[in-house]
Amino acid sequence: MSNKISAKERMRIERQSMPEQDATARAKNFQEVNLGFTEQLALLEAQRCIQCKEAKCIAGCPVMVNIPRFIQCIVDGDLPAAARSLLGDNALPAITGRVCPQETQCEAQCIRGVKGKPVAIGYLERYVADWAYRQANGVAGDAPTAPTGKKVAVVGAGPAGLTAAGELVKAGHSVTVYEALHQPGGVLVYGIPEFRLPKQIVDAEVRRLQDAGVQIECNVVIGRTYTLPELRERYHAIFIANGAGLPVFMHVPGENLKGVYAANEYLTRINLMEAYAFPSAGTPVMVGKRVAVVGGGNVAMDAARTAQRLGAERVTIVYRRLRADMPARAEEVHHAEQEGIQFEELAAPVAVLGNEQKWVTGLRCQRMELGEPDASGRRRPVPIEGSEFEVECDVVVVAIGTRANPLLTATCPELKLSRHGHIEVDSHGMTNLPGVFAGGDIVRGAATVILAMGDGKQAAQSINAYLKTKPV
Amino acid sequence: MHRIVANRRLSPNVIRLDVEAPRIAEIRQAGQFVIVRRGPKAERIPLTIADADAAAGTIALVIQAVGKSTRELTALQPGESIQDISGPLGMPTELIEKGRAVCVGGGVGTAVVHPIAQSLHKRGVHVTSVIGGRAKEWVIFEQELRQLGDVVVCTDDGSYGRKGFVTDATKDLLTAGGIDIVYAVGPVPMMRAVSNLTRPFGVHTIVSLNPVMVDGTGMCGGCRVEVGGKTKFACVDGPEFDGHLVDFDLLADRLSTYRIQEKAALDHPDGTCRVGL
Ligand SMILES: Cc1cc2nc3c(=O)[nH]c(=O)nc-3n(C[C@H](O)[C@H](O)[C@H](O)COP(=O)(O)OP(=O)(O)OC[C@H]3O[C@@H](n4cnc5c(N)ncnc54)[C@H](O)[C@@H]3O)c2cc1C
Ligand code: SF4
Ligand code: FES
Numbered sequence: 001m002s003n004k005i006s007a008k009e010r011m012r013i014e015r016q017s018m019p020e021q022d023a024t025a026r027a028k029n030f031q032e033v034n035l036g037f038t039e040q041l042a043l044l045e046a047q048r049c050i051q052c053k054e055a056k057c058i059a060g061c062p063v064m065v066n067i068p069r070f071i072q073c074i075v076d077g078d079l080p081a082a083a084r085s086l087l088g089d090n091a092l093p094a095i096t097g098r099v100c101p102q103e104t105q106c107e108a109q110c111i112r113g114v115k116g117k118p119v120a121i122g123y124l125e126r127y128v129a130d131w132a133y134r135q136a137n138g139v140a141g142d143a144p145t146a147p148t149g150k151k152v153a154v155v156g157a158g159p160a161g162l163t164a165a166g167e168l169v170k171a172g173h174s175v176t177v178y179e180a181l182h183q184p185g186g187v188l189v190y191g192i193p194e195f196r197l198p199k200q201i202v203d204a205e206v207r208r209l210q211d212a213g214v215q216i217e218c219n220v221v222i223g224r225t226y227t228l229p230e231l232r233e234r235y236h237a238i239f240i241a242n243g244a245g246l247p248v249f250m251h252v253p254g255e256n257l258k259g260v261y262a263a264n265e266y267l268t269r270i271n272l273m274e275a276y277a278f279p280s281a282g283t284p285v286m287v288g289k290r291v292a293v294v295g296g297g298n299v300a301m302d303a304a305r306t307a308q309r310l311g312a313e314r315v316t317i318v319y320r321r322l323r324a325d326m327p328a329r330a331e332e333v334h335h336a337e338q339e340g341i342q343f344e345e346l347a348a349p350v351a352v353l354g355n356e357q358k359w360v361t362g363l364r365c366q367r368m369e370l371g372e373p374d375a376s377g378r379r380r381p382v383p384i385e386g387s388e389f390e391v392e393c394d395v396v397v398v399a400i401g402t403r404a405n406p407l408l409t410a411t412c413p414e415l416k417l418s419r420h421g422h423i424e425v426d427s428h429g430m431t432n433l434p435g436v437f438a439g440g441d442i443v444r445g446a447a448t449v450i451l452a453m454g455d456g457k458q459a460a461q462s463i464n465a466y467l468k469t470k471p472v
Numbered sequence: 473m474h475r476i477v478a479n480r481r482l483s484p485n486v487i488r489l490d491v492e493a494p495r496i497a498e499i500r501q502a503g504q505f506v507i508v509r510r511g512p513k514a515e516r517i518p519l520t521i522a523d524a525d526a527a528a529g530t531i532a533l534v535i536q537a538v539g540k541s542t543r544e545l546t547a548l549q550p551g552e553s554i555q556d557i558s559g560p561l562g563m564p565t566e567l568i569e570k571g572r573a574v575c576v577g578g579g580v581g582t583a584v585v586h587p588i589a590q591s592l593h594k595r596g597v598h599v600t601s602v603i604g605g606r607a608k609e610w611v612i613f614e615q616e617l618r619q620l621g622d623v624v625v626c627t628d629d630g631s632y633g634r635k636g637f638v639t640d641a642t643k644d645l646l647t648a649g650g651i652d653i654v655y656a657v658g659p660v661p662m663m664r665a666v667s668n669l670t671r672p673f674g675v676h677t678i679v680s681l682n683p684v685m686v687d688g689t690g691m692c693g694g695c696r697v698e699v700g701g702k703t704k705f706a707c708v709d710g711p712e713f714d715g716h717l718v719d720f721d722l723l724a725d726r727l728s729t730y731r732i733q734e735k736a737a738l739d740h741p742d743g744t745c746r747v748g749l
Binding site for chain 1: 495496499509513514515516540541555556557558559560561686687688689690691692693694696698703708722725726728729730733734736737
C-alpha cells in the first residue's frame with residue numbers, strides 16, 4: 001500500500017476501532033481488554049490526520065504532545081522517529097495511551113471531530129509506545145548530563161513522582177524517591193487493574209528510571225520514617241507527590257458492616273496484594289456474589305469490572321446522576337456495559353443494610369431527579385421523596401472520591417495548605433517553603449495521570465532553575 | 473531486606489523475632505507498629521514494636537502464630553530475611569508525666585504493653601504491670617517488665633502467680649486507689665472488660681486496637697474503628713484510643729471478616745483451593 005494518498009481519500013477513511021478481547025471471555029479474565037492497533041490499522045488511522053497547521057489537539061493535551069508530528073512519522077513508516085518525537089514530549093506514553101481521557105482532551109479538540117469522529121490519538125500513541133517498548137535496545141534518549149552534585153528527594157512513586165525523578169536524573173542531580181508501599185507505581189499499581197494497564201508496563205518504566213540512576217526506597221513513609229523537615233536538612237530540593245490517598249466514605253448508617261469496602265481497599269487487595277490468587281497469595285478479599293459499587297468515576301468502573309472478573313454474579317453501579325454525566329473515561333463505561341455491569345442511574349445510597357451477624361445484605365437507595373445546575377455546571381441531583389428502594393448485595397464498594405492524606409503534612413505545620421488540606425503551590429509548582437515543590441493529586445485533588453505527570457515535569461524544570469541559584 | 477538475628481519461643485505459640493531495621497530502631501516510640509511483608513505474594517501484617525536496640529539496629533516483634541501468614545513469619549530463622557518492613561507507623565502512646573500507671577497485658581498483648589511501661593518508667597512514673605495467660609507457660613515478658621516496676625502475674629488455672637483473670641488483679645489495684653491511668657492491651661474481650669472496670673473509678677484508660685490493616689498509611693480505610701461515635705482509621709489516628717469510647721463490639725465483629733478465608737488458607741497450604749472467591 002502506498003502511503004501517499006489524496007486529501008479526498010484521507011477524508012473518506014473511517015475511524016478505526018480498537019481490536020479488543022471478546023466481552024464474554026474477558027469478563028472472566030484479567031488480561032488486557034484492548035489488544036492494540038495492528039500496523040495496518042495504525043497506518044489507516046494515522047492517515048486520517050490532516051496535519052493541521054495550528055493543531056488544536058496539541059492545545060487539548062495537558063503536556064502539549066506534538067501530536068501531528070508523531071502521527072506523520074507513522075504515515076511515513078518511520079517508527080523510530082515517531083517514538084523519539086513522542087517520548088521527547090511525554091515520558092510515559094504506553095501508560096497515558098491507555099488511561100488518558102482522550103475524549104475530553106486532545107480528541108475533543110481534533111478538527112476531524114467537527115464533522116465525524118476525531119483521530120484516535122490515544123490508540124496511535126499507545127501503538128508507537130508499545131512499538132518502542134518492544135525494541136530490545138530501546139530508543140536512544142538524551143545523553144546524560146554531567147553530575148551537578150545536588151541532591152533531590154521525591155516523596156511518592158506515582159506518576160507525578162516518577163516523571164519528576166526521570167527529568168531530574170537526566171539533569172544530572174542525584175535523586176532518591178521515597179515510597180510508602182512495598183512497590184513503586186502509586187495508583188498505577190494499586191488502583192488501576194491489570195486488564196486496563198498491565199503491571200509489566202509500569203515495572204518496565206520503573207526499571208528504566210532505576211537504570212538511569214534514580215534511587216527508589218520503598219517502605220519509607222514520609223511523616224513517619226522521616227519527617228519533611230528532616231528531608232529538608234538532607235536534600236537541596238524536595239518534590240512532594242504523595243497523591244490523594246484518603247478514601248471518602250458516604251457517612252450513612254451501616255457503613256462499617258462486614259462487606260463494605262472503600263474502593264482503595266478493594267482494589268489494593270486485588271491488584272497490589274494479588275488477592276485474586278488467594279490462598280496462594282496471602283491476602284484475602286471478599287469478592288461478593290452481588291456487588292454494589294457506588295460512584296461514577298474510573299475508580300467505580302475498575303472496582304465493578306474487577307468484581308465481575310472475580311466471579312460476582314451481578315454487579316451494579318449506583319450513581320447519583322445520569323450515565324452520560326459519569327466522570328469516568330467514556331471507553332470504561334462502554335466496556336463495563338459490554339461486560340454486563342448493571343447501572344442504577346439517578347440513585348443515591350441512604351443506608352447499608354445488614355443481618356444479625358453484621359454481614360451486608362443490601363444497599364438502600366433513594367431515587368434522584370435532576371434539578372438546577374450546580375457550580376460544576378451539571379444539573380444537581382435532588383432526592384425524590386418516598387422513592388426508596390433496595391439493591392440486594394453482599395459487598396458494597398464505595399468509590400465516591402478521595403481527599404488529601406494528612407499524614408505527611410501534619411509533620412510540617414509550616415507548609416501552606418488549602419482549606420481541603422491540599423498543598424498550595426505557586427505557578428512554578430513551589431510551595432511556601434523554599435526548595436519544596438509539590439504536584440499531582442496532593443495539589444489538585446483526585447485528577448488524572450497525565451496532569452500528575454505534567455506537574456512532575458514542570459516541577460523538575462522549576463527545581464533545575466531553583467538549584468542553579470544554589471551553591472553545591 | 474531485613475535479616476533475622478534471633479528467633480526465640482516465648483510461649484507455646486508466641487515467638488519473638490529480633491530483626492534488623494536500623495532507622496525504625498532509632499526513632500520508634502512506644503505504641504508504634506510496623507507493617508511486615510515476608511516476601512513476594514505475602515500478606516502485609518501489622519505488628520507492634522515490642523522492643524528496640526538502637527545500637528544494634530534491631531527491633532523486636534512478638535508474633536502469635538495463628539494463621540498461615542503468622543506461622544510463616546514465626547518459622548523464620550536467624551540468617552533468613554523479611555523483605556519489607558515499613559514504619560514506625562501510628563501515633564505514639566499518650567504518656568503521663570508523673571504518678572502511677574497500671575499496664576495490663578493479656579497474652580501476646582503483654583509484648584505491646586512492654587514499650588509503654590518502658591517509656592513510663594523512663595519518665596519516673598510508677599508502673600505496676602498486670603500480666604496473664606492461660607497457664608504458666610503462656611506468661612511472657614515477665615522478666616522484662618520486672619525491671620520497670622511491680623508485676624502481678626495471673627493465670628487462669630493458678631499454675632503460676634495469682635489464680636484468675638487480669639481484670640481481678642486490676643480491680644484490686646483500682647480499689648486500693650491512687651491510680652492515674654490504665655493501659656490495657658490484649659484480646660478484645662479483655663480490653664473491653666478492663667475499660668468497663670475502670671469506668672466507674674473514673675480512671676483514664678488507653679487500649680491498643682488491632683483491626684485488619686493493609687497499607688498502614690490511611691489510604692485504604694480497612695482499619696476503621698468507631699471511637700466516641702466517630703469513625704477513625706486505627707493505622708493513622710491510633711492504634712491507641714480511649715477505652716471508654718471504643719466500640720469493642722464493632723471491632724470484634726470486623727475482626728471476624730476473613731475467618732472463613734483464613735481457615736481455608738490453613739487447610740490448603742498448597743494454595744490450590746480458591747474458597748472465598
Ligand atoms: C482506581 C483508579 C483508577 C484511575 N483511573 C484513571 C484513568 O483511567 N486515567 C487517569 O488519567 N487517571 C486515573 N486515575 C487517577 C490517577 O491515577 C491519579 O490522578 C494519579 O495517579 C495521581 O498521581 P500522583 O503521582 O499524584 O499520586 P499517586 O498515584 O497516588 O501516587 C502517590 C504515591 O505516593 C505514595 N505515598 C503516599 N504518602 C506517602 C508518604 N507519606 N511517604 C511516601 N510515599 C507516600 C503512595 O503510596 C503512592 O505510591 C485513577 C485513580 C484510581 C484510584
Ligand atoms: S487536530 Fe486532529 S487532524 Fe488536526 S493535527 Fe491534531 S489529530 Fe491531526
Ligand atoms: S490500614 Fe489502610 S487506612 Fe489504615
